Amino acid sequence: MSVTRAEKPKKTGPHPVDYAKAAINADLTTKQKLGFLADMLRIRRFEQASLKLYQQGKMGGFLHLYIGQESVAVGTIALMGEHDHVITAYRDHGHALGVGMSMNECMAELFGKATGCSKGKGGSMHFFAPDKNFWGGHGIVAGQTPLGLGIAYALKYQGLKGCCLTFLGDGAVNQGVYHESLNLASLWDIPVIYIIENNQYSMGTSQARSSAIKGCLAERAEGYNIDWDTVNGEDLYEVRAKTWEAMQRAHEKCRPTLLEIDTYRYYGHSVADANAKKYRSPEEIEFYKQNHDPITLWEKRLREEGILDDAGLKTIDDAAKKEAATAVQFAEDSPFPELEDIYSDIYYEVDLGTEAGQTGRHFFND
Amino acid sequence: MPVITYRQALNDALAEELERDEKVIVMGEEVAEYNGAYKITEGLWKRFGDKRVVDTPISEAGFIGLGVGAAMMGLRPVMELMFWSFAYVAYDQIINNAGCVRYMSGGLINCPLVIRGPSNGGTNVGATHSHTPENFLANTPGLKVVCPATPADAKGLMKAAIRDNDPVCFMENTLLYGEQGEVPEGDYVIPIGVADLKREGTDVSLIAHGRAVLTALAAAHRLHEEFNISAEVVDLRSIRPLDEETILASVRKTHRAVLVDENKPFCGVSAQIASLIQERAFDDLDAPVQRVCSLDAPAIYSPPLEALQLPTADRIIQKVLAIS
Numbered sequence: 001m002s003v004t005r006a007e008k009p010k011k012t013g014p015h016p017v018d019y020a021k022a023a024i025n026a027d028l029t030t031k032q033k034l035g036f037l038a039d040m041l042r043i044r045r046f047e048q049a050s051l052k053l054y055q056q057g058k059m060g061g062f063l064h065l066y067i068g069q070e071s072v073a074v075g076t077i078a079l080m081g082e083h084d085h086v087i088t089a090y091r092d093h094g095h096a097l098g099v100g101m102s103m104n105e106c107m108a109e110l111f112g113k114a115t116g117c118s119k120g121k122g123g124s125m126h127f128f129a130p131d132k133n134f135w136g137g138h139g140i141v142a143g144q145t146p147l148g149l150g151i152a153y154a155l156k157y158q159g160l161k162g163c164c165l166t167f168l169g170d171g172a173v174n175q176g177v178y179h180e181s182l183n184l185a186s187l188w189d190i191p192v193i194y195i196i197e198n199n200q201y202s203m204g205t206s207q208a209r210s211s212a213i214k215g216c217l218a219e220r221a222e223g224y225n226i227d228w229d230t231v232n233g234e235d236l237y238e239v240r241a242k243t244w245e246a247m248q249r250a251h252e253k254c255r256p257t258l259l260e261i262d263t264y265r266y267y268g269h270s271v272a273d274a275n276a277k278k279y280r281s282p283e284e285i286e287f288y289k290q291n292h293d294p295i296t297l298w299e300k301r302l303r304e305e306g307i308l309d310d311a312g313l314k315t316i317d318d319a320a321k322k323e324a325a326t327a328v329q330f331a332e333d334s335p336f337p338e339l340e341d342i343y344s345d346i347y348y349e350v351d352l353g354t355e356a357g358q359t360g361r362h363f364f365n366d
Numbered sequence: 367m368p369v370i371t372y373r374q375a376l377n378d379a380l381a382e383e384l385e386r387d388e389k390v391i392v393m394g395e396e397v398a399e400y401n402g403a404y405k406i407t408e409g410l411w412k413r414f415g416d417k418r419v420v421d422t423p424i425s426e427a428g429f430i431g432l433g434v435g436a437a438m439m440g441l442r443p444v445m446e447l448m449f450w451s452f453a454y455v456a457y458d459q460i461i462n463n464a465g466c467v468r469y470m471s472g473g474l475i476n477c478p479l480v481i482r483g484p485s486n487g488g489t490n491v492g493a494t495h496s497h498t499p500e501n502f503l504a505n506t507p508g509l510k511v512v513c514p515a516t517p518a519d520a521k522g523l524m525k526a527a528i529r530d531n532d533p534v535c536f537m538e539n540t541l542l543y544g545e546q547g548e549v550p551e552g553d554y555v556i557p558i559g560v561a562d563l564k565r566e567g568t569d570v571s572l573i574a575h576g577r578a579v580l581t582a583l584a585a586a587h588r589l590h591e592e593f594n595i596s597a598e599v600v601d602l603r604s605i606r607p608l609d610e611e612t613i614l615a616s617v618r619k620t621h622r623a624v625l626v627d628e629n630k631p632f633c634g635v636s637a638q639i640a641s642l643i644q645e646r647a648f649d650d651l652d653a654p655v656q657r658v659c660s661l662d663a664p665a666i667y668s669p670p671l672e673a674l675q676l677p678t679a680d681r682i683i684q685k686v687l688a689i690s
Contacts, residue, residue: 118470118471118472119472119473120472121469121470121471122469122470122471126470128471128472128475130471130475135435136470136471136475137470138463139462140458140462143431143463145431146427146428146431146432146434146435147432147434147435147438147463148435149428149431149432149435150431150433150435150437150438151435151436151439153432153435154435154436154439154440155439157391157436157441164435176427177427177428177431177459180425180428180429181428183425183428184422184428184429187423344473345468345469345471345472345473346469346507346508347468347510347532348468348478349530349531351473354531355557356529356531356558359558359560359609360558360559360604360606360608360609360610361608361609361610362507362606362607364638
C-alpha cells in the first residue's frame with residue numbers, strides 16, 4: 001500500500017464531503033438503493049458459485065474473479081442511458097451482470113456450453129451483450145482501450161449524446177496502446193471515460209513495482225490535457241457522483257475523462273494464481289475484507305438510512321444465491337456445442353450465406 | 367474502357383464508396399490534408415471534408431483499434447497503413463480484435479473494417495518497410511486478405527472489401543500504383559475469393575498474387591517467345607478466401623505448376639498452394655511443384671541486390687525449364 005486513499009491527489013470538484021448529497025444521488029429511491037445492493041450481491045454470489053465449480057473442474061481456462069470490486073461496476077454502469085456503452089478487460093463478470101446479462105448465459109459460458117452468452121466460444125474473459133451496450137470482455141491487457149475509443153467515436157460520428165465507459169486495471173496503464181488512446185481521445189474530443197479499477201496489483205506485481213508516477217495513476221492524464229479524478233471505490237455514492245460528472249462532461253462537452261477508482265480484489269489475479277497470498281499478506285486481504293468491503297459498507301449505509309434490516313438483506317441475498325444456484329443447474333443441464341459449431345461465427349458473410357460468403361474457400365481443414 | 371492507374375482506380379473506389387454510404391470513413395496517417403503519402407486518397411478530404419476523411423497521429427495501434435471499435439458499432443472505416451509493415455505495431459488490434467471478436471462473441475458482433483496500404487519489397491527501404499504479411503494475416507480465420515495486381519482488380523476488390531461485413535486486409539503495392547490498365551466504368555465490384563486467369567496457356571501454370579502476377583506474365587511472354595512454352599498465369603487476387611477450383615483446374619490442364627510469391631518461402635502463401643495441389647491434383651502432375659519466392663533473408667537495402675531478392679522472370683523461367 002504505497003499511497004493510501006486519503007493521501008491520493010484529487011482533481012475535479014468541489015464535492016460534498018458526503019457524496020450521498022450529490023445531485024445524482026440525492027433523488028435515489030429506496031428501490032434503487034436496494035437495487036444496487038442486489039446487483040452487487042448478484043455478482044458476488046455468481047462468482048462464489050463459479051469459484052466452487054472451477055475448483056471442481058467444471059470449467060477450463062482462467063477465472064478472474066471480481067469479488068471485492070463490485071461497487072465499481074454497479075456504481076458506474078447503473079448510470080448508463082440509452083447511448084452509453086461499456087467495454088472492459090478480462091475481469092468482466094461484474095460488468096456483464098451489471099448491464100443486466102443473465103446469470104444463466106454467463107454461467108453456461110464458463111462451462112463452455114452452447115447456451116452461453118458466446119455459445120461457449122469465448123469463455124470467462126469474453127462475455128458480450130451488444131444489445132445491452134456491452135462490448136466485452138477482452139483478453140489482452142489494455143487491448144480494449146482503443147476499442148472503447150472507437151465505440152465513443154462512432155457515437156459522436158452519429159450525433160448521439162452518449163459515452164463509452166472503458167474499464168482497465170492498474171496493470172494496463174503501462175501499455176503503449178492505452179497512451180495512444182488517451183492522446184486520440186483528447187486530440188479528437190471523444191466522449192470516452194477511462195476508468196482504472198486500481199486493485200493495487202497487476203497480477204503479482206504491486207503498483208509501486210510497476211508504475212512510475214508522482215501522485216497517482218490518473219494524474220498522467222495531465223500530460224494529455226484530460227480531466228481526471230481519483231475515487232474511493234468502496235463508497236458507491238462517490239463512485240456514482242464522480243462517474244456522473246465524467247459522463248456529463250462526455251455528453252455535454254464531448255470531452256474524455258480519466259478516473260482512477262481505488263478498489264481491492266480478494267482473490268488472486270485468477271484462480272490459477274498460485275502466489276495469490278505470497279505477494280501480499282493474508283493480513284492485508286483480511287484487513288480489506290473487514291474494513292473496506294463495498295457490499296458490507298453499502299449494507300451498513302442502507303441500515304443507517306433506515307431502509308434495510310436483517311430480513312430485507314436476507315431476502316435480497318437469498319434471491320442472488322437462488323439465481324446463482326439456478327444458473328449452475330442451467331449450465332450443468334445445457335449441451336456443449338457440436339463439433340460443426342467450431343466453424344460458425346467466424347465470418348458474417350459465411351454465417352448468413354450471402355453472395356460474398358460463397359466465393360472461395362474460407363476454411364482450410366483436412 | 368478508360369485506361370487509368372492502379373492509384374486512380376483505388377481513389378475512384380474510395381470516392382464512390384464514400385459517396386454511396388455515409389458510414390464509410392477514410393482514416394490514416396496523412397490521408398487527408400497531405401492527400402495521402404502515396405496519393406491514393408488525393409482530393410478526398412477536399413471533397414468529403416473532415417468528418418469523412420481523417421488524419422491520424424502516428425499511432426497505428428491506437429487508430430486501428432479505434433477503427434475496430436467504430437466498426438463494431440456499425441461504421442465502415444477504411445484505415446490506411448502507410449505500409450503494411452507498420453501493421454506489426456497493431457497486431458493485437460488486427461488479429462485479436464478485428465479477427466476474433468465475431469467468434470468470441472458467438473456471432474453477436476461483426477467488424478466491417480478495411481485495412482489497406484502497400485505491402486511490398488523492391489523499393490530499397492530496408493527490411494522494416496518491406497514486409498509482405500499476407501501469409502501471417504491469412505493464417506487468422508476471421509480475416510480476409512486481398513492482393514490485387516491490376517487497376518481493374520484494385521477498384522473492383524476495394525469496393526467489395528468496403529461492402530463486406532467482415533474485416534478485410536487489403537494489400538497494395540507501391541510499385542503498382544503507377545501501373546496503367548483498363549478499368550470498367552460504373553459500379554464495378556469483383557467478388558472476393560474469385561481468382562482470375564490473366565493469361566491462358568497449356569504447358570505450365572504460373573500461380574501468383576500481387577505484383578508477382580506481373581512478373582509471371584513477363585516470364586510467360588518470354589517462355590513463349592524464346593522457348594515456345596505456353597504458360598498460363600493464374601492470379602489468386604484473394605488469399606483468404608481462396609479460389610482453389612481455379613488453381614486446380616489450371617493444374618489439371620497444364621500438369622505443371624510454378625508458384626510465384628513475393629512472400630518468403632517458409633510458410634508463405636505458395637506453401638499453402640503447394641499443399642493444395644499435391645493433395646488434390648497429385649495424379650495430374652507431370653513434375654514436382656516448384657516455387658519462386660523472395661530469397662529467404664530480411665529485405666536487403668542494396669538496390670541491385672534487392673531486385674534479385676524478389677522473384678524475377680529469369681528465376682521463373684529457370685524453374686519452368688527445369689520441369690519441362
